[in-house]
Amino acid sequence: MNTTALKELLYKMADDQLIMGHRSSEWIGLGPLLEEDIAFASKAQDKVGQSLALYQLLEELGEADPDTVAFSRPAAKFHNSIFTELPNEEFDFSIMRHFLFDTAEYYRFELLSDSTYEPLQQVARKFTGEIRYHILHANEWIKELGDSTEEAIARMQSALDKALPYALGVFEPSPYEQKLIDSGLFAGEQALQNIWQDKISEIIGQTALRLPAWESIEPVYGGRAGHHSEHLQPLLDEMGQVINSEPGAEW
Secondary structure, three states: OOHHHHHHHHHHHHHHHHHHHHHHHOOOOOOOOHHHHHHHHHHHHHHHHHHHHHHHHHHHOOOOOHHHHHHOOOHHHOOOOHHHHOOOOOHHHHHHHHHHHHHHHHHHHHHHOOOOOHHHHHHHHHHHHHHHHHHHHHHHHHHHHOOOOHHHHHHHHHHHHHHHHHHHHHHOOOOOHHHHHHHOOOOOHHHHHHHHHHHHHHHHOOOOOOOOOHHHOOOOOOHHHOOOOOOHHHHHHHHOOOHHHOOOOOO
16 A cells, blocks of 8 residues: 555545535525525535544544644645635535535545545545535535526526636646556546546536536646645634644643
8 A cells, every 4th residue: 555645645635625614614604595504514514524534544644633634734735626715705606616526525435435445445435425415405506596597597607617627626636646546545536537527517418507618628726736825824724713722722
């Protein structure tokens, strides 16, 4: 087993879930419907819990404890995709990001359910069951808003156009990509992206929304290597405000 490659894989997944969980939590009390407050709260709880499970796997591999890696690293040490750290904006963008990101995560963990690293295989199977409900929720909203009024369709199309380059950044290749594939740890980002594109095209095809040619979209990479937008560090400062107010304290 290539431990360096495995750690890189775990860090980017854990960081994605943590940051996306925080962004989801920002909708609590602000959703357009009470049901959406509850839905985003549930998603946030699941994602933070998933990040904890992945950070625990990293701790077993010799990394620092989950609280330290979650709350004490600067932005440049995070491996989340830039897509996850973007501000929520209005509900149209958040629902589109929810749809694009959670679809990717569902199939990522489905692929990892066959990983040769048994601890990851086990958590991946659990996560797949949890995220299934997230994508059912997202798919319903995309179908509803993407085939609704002229204004709703226009807003969702604008959100889709903005989100797609960042969504493709989720599949930024690892520097250890071939090692992950050869060892059976993970099927690879390109294999995942191919599945994701088919599923996204299937759902969008049931609406009035339009997908551009995939080859025409320039992915926004950088997050996996620690090159982030200006939005991540303020998010981390807010997220770690309590624990970092008393460094070393026992809670």
